[in-house]
Amino acid sequence: MTTSDLKPKMNFHVETSRADAHSSFSRCKSAEIILDTDMQGNPNAFNPAELLLSALSACIIKGVERVTPILHFQLKGIQVIVDGIRQDVPPKMESIRYKIIVDTDESDDRLHLLHENIKKYGTVFNTIAPGTDLSGEICRK
Known part of the structure; x- marks a missing residue:
C-alpha cells in the first residue's frame, strides 16, 4: 500500500436543472452558472x-x-x-x-x-x- 492509497480522494458535486428552453443552471457550493442548453444557441451563456x-x-x-x-x-x-x-x-x-x-x-x-x-x-x-x-x-x- 502506498501513501497515495491512504490519502482521501476529493469529491465534487454539481446539480444542474433546466430553467426553460433556452438555458439551464448548475449549482455547486454557493455558486451558480447559467448554461446555454438552447438548440439555437444562447449568446448569454456558455454552451x-x-x-x-x-x-x-x-x-x-x-x-x-x-x-x-x-x-x-x-x-x-x-x-x-x-x-x-x-x-x-x-x-x-x-x-x-x-x-x-x-x-x-x-x-x-x-x-x-x-x-x-x-x-x-x-x-x-x-x-x-x-x-x-x-x-x-x-x-x-
Whole structure:
C-alpha cells in the first residue's frame, strides 16, 4: 500500500436543472452558472463545449496558483486562450489548442518548468488529454 492509497480522494458535486428552453443552471457550493442548453444557441451563456474549454482554462490557472509558491515562481498576471474544434461524427472535441500568457520576468527555463508542472498536475488537463488532440504553448507577455 502506498501513501497515495491512504490519502482521501476529493469529491465534487454539481446539480444542474433546466430553467426553460433556452438555458439551464448548475449549482455547486454557493455558486451558480447559467448554461446555454438552447438548440439555437444562447449568446448569454456558455454552451457545454465552451464550458469544457473554460474548465480547462480554470484548471491551468489553478495549477499555476498551486505550483508558483512551490517553485518560488514570480508572476504579475496570467491569461489563458483556448480554442477547440468539434467533429460531428461522432460528436466530440477533436482538438484543443491553448496559449498561456504569463506576465513574468522569470527565465525561459523557469517558464518551461511552470508549463511542465501545469501539464503534469492538472486534473481537467489530464482528463481531457488522453481522448483529445490537446496541445499548447506558454509564453511571456
